[in-house]
Structure formats: structure tokens, C-alpha cells
Amino acid sequence: MGALSGEVIEDGNQKSETSTVNKRKPYAIWSVDGRDYKLKLTTQSIINLEDKLGTNLLNVISSTDNGSMPALKVMLLIAHQAMQKYEHGIKEADVIDLFDKYQDEGGTQMTFMTDVFFPIYQVSGFFSQAQTESMDKRLENAKEMM
Numbered sequence: 001m002g003a004l005s006g007e008v009i010e011d012g013n014q015k016s017e018t019s020t021v022n023k024r025k026p027y028a029i030w031s032v033d034g035r036d037y038k039l040k041l042t043t044q045s046i047i048n049l050e051d052k053l054g055t056n057l058l059n060v061i062s063s064t065d066n067g068s069m070p071a072l073k074v075m076l077l078i079a080h081q082a083m084q085k086y087e088h089g090i091k092e093a094d095v096i097d098l099f100d101k102y103q104d105e106g107g108t109q110m111t112f113m114t115d116v117f118f119p120i121y122q123v124s125g126f127f128s129q130a131q132t133e134s135m136d137k138r139l140e141n142a143k144e145m146m
Helices: 043-053 057-066 072-083 092-104 109-123 129-145
Strands: 007-010 013-016 028-032 035-039
Touching: 028 092, 028 109, 035 072, 035 109, 043 057, 043 072, 057 072, 057 109, 072 092, 072 109
Parallel strands: none
Antiparallel strands: 007 013, 028 035
């Protein structure tokens, strides 16, 4: 064993080096009508979305840098794909109905974007842990301004 195995050799004595790696959350949650829905994009769902949208998914959120918001249809399409891993067989129409219920419960497109849409990206491996933490802080600041 050696440095690649996580062991450190000092003065001929082997010591075990423990590293704590912050793992990302396993999924995002969208709470609607008293139920929590788990969301996470798989590699296959990302490929499907890129084919359907004709662009990289990072391009979808890059427009938010200048203050604009992705189209609701695009956000719901991405949420639909993110639900497939845990909510087998859910249809796009079901997601649209869920969004209507979400709005009836006081949700808005803006809160959907900050509380559901961005977290999908965070748990799906688009950002490093540091980027996720930075984004969380900016989202909290944005929520305070709403």
C-alpha cells in the first residue's frame, strides 16, 4: 500500500489517513399535496433532455446569471425527467398537474426555480461541493429578497 491507498508513511511507520469527503445529497425533494417527491437526473435522463432541448443542460441555467428565468415548460420537463428514477411511470401531464397543486398551495415559478429546479442540478452532479455551497448561499439571499 502507499499514498494512493490513503496511507501516509512517516519515519517508516504507517499511519492511516482518514479523509472526510462531503457527499452530495442523494436527491432533491419537491413537496406537493402532502407528499414528498424525490428528484435526481440520471446520465440517461440528461442525454434524453439534451436531445429533446437541443442544448446542454448547463445552458438552460446559464440564462439565470443575467436575471432571467428558464421557461416553465423547460423547468417542468427537467423535473419530469428527474422524477423518473423514483416515481416510475409518472407522465409529463402528471407533473403539470402537480405544479398546479403546488401553485394552489402558494408556490410560484420563482420558488419552484429556487427550491426545486436548482436543487435538481445540485444533486445530479452538475456542480462541485464548493459550487453547491456557494449556490445555496445565493439562493438563500434571493429567497430573502422575494
